[in-house]
Amino acid sequence: xSSRAETTADEQQRQQQQVDIEExxxxxxxxxxxxxxxxxxxxxxVIRTTATTEQSEVHGKLLSKLARDxxxxxxxxxxQDELSFLRIRTKRHEIMVALDHSYLLVVVQSPxxx
Amino acid sequence: xSSRAETTADEQQRQQQQVDIEExxxxxxxxxxxxxxxxxxxxxxVIRTTATTEQSEVHGKLLSKLARDxxxxxxxxxxQDELSFLRIRTKRHEIMVALDHSYLLVVVQSPxxx
Numbered sequence: 001x002s003s004r005a006e007t008t009a010d011e012q013q014r015q016q017q018q019v020d021i022e023e024x025x026x027x028x029x030x031x032x033x034x035x036x037x038x039x040x041x042x043x044x045x046v047i048r049t050t051a052t053t054e055q056s057e058v059h060g061k062l063l064s065k066l067a068r069d070x071x072x073x074x075x076x077x078x079x080q081d082e083l084s085f086l087r088i089r090t091k092r093h094e095i096m097v098a099l100d101h102s103y104l105l106v107v108v109q110s111p112x113x114x
Numbered sequence: 115x116s117s118r119a120e121t122t123a124d125e126q127q128r129q130q131q132q133v134d135i136e137e138x139x140x141x142x143x144x145x146x147x148x149x150x151x152x153x154x155x156x157x158x159x160v161i162r163t164t165a166t167t168e169q170s171e172v173h174g175k176l177l178s179k180l181a182r183d184x185x186x187x188x189x190x191x192x193x194q195d196e197l198s199f200l201r202i203r204t205k206r207h208e209i210m211v212a213l214d215h216s217y218l219l220v221v222v223q224s225p226x227x228x
Contacts, residue, residue, distance in 0.1 A: 058190075058191065059191075062187045062190060062191065063187070065183075066180075066183060066184055066187055069179075069180060069183060070180055070202055073176045073177070073180055073202075074202065074204045076172075076176060077172065077173075077176065078204075078206065078207075080206075081204045081205055081206045081207065082204060082205045083202065083203075083204050084203050084204060084205060085201075085202075085203035086200075086201070086202055086203070087199075087200070087201035087203070088184055088187075088188065088197065088199075088200055089197075089198050089199035089200070089201070090188045090192075090195045090196055090197050090198060091195055091196045091198060092192065092194075092195045093192075093195065
């Protein structure tokens with residue numbers, strides 16, 4: 001494949017990812033009780049957020065570290081196993097961190113009945 | 115209150131805690147899909163477990179650290195808030211860590227449908 005064709009394919013893939021992210025965010029954002037939705041790279045950089053910039057950056061820094069620590073623990077407990085989801089329930093919120101191959105999806109919502 | 119009376123009161127409280135732990139364990143252990151139940155001190159010492167000694171000690175060490183890290187993050191995000199529950203979903207299991215004032219209750223079960 002020529003390098004021009006390669007860039008076009010990469011560009012198309014990047015645009016498709018962008019569309020997927022926007023669809024995911026608008027779907028989640030409309031759900032009852034959802035306070036914010038943030039898409040992060042695995043190392044915590046904010047790709048897109050409905051929270052304030054400051055809040056999303058704090059979430060990015062703290063929750064990506066916690067997700068990495070949890071993933072390491074899961075691997076240490078059982079090498080063939082893999083972390084897929086982290087749910088942090090507090091007195092005031094519920095923070096959900098979904099792990100994808102290249103992204104972390106963070107949803108903060110008011111606590112839901114179990 | 116005389117020191118003798120104090121010791122008896124402490125002893126009664128300790129025994130009641132023991133009874134509560136045993137009841138909690140037998141209630142949880144009988145639930146479908148539950149693989150193990152472990153009661154830990156906040157710093158990860160095993161008080162009681164239905165898992166192997168070795169497994170419960172690894173859980174104690176790793177999950178108490180993760181719970182402490184998560185609790186610190188929750189406090190940093192919102193000082194008046196407090197971590198109450200952590201659910202770690204992996205490809206093969208679901209690990210739930212419930213935080214009580216003085217205990218951590220760890221339940222490992224096969225993944226449940228959300």
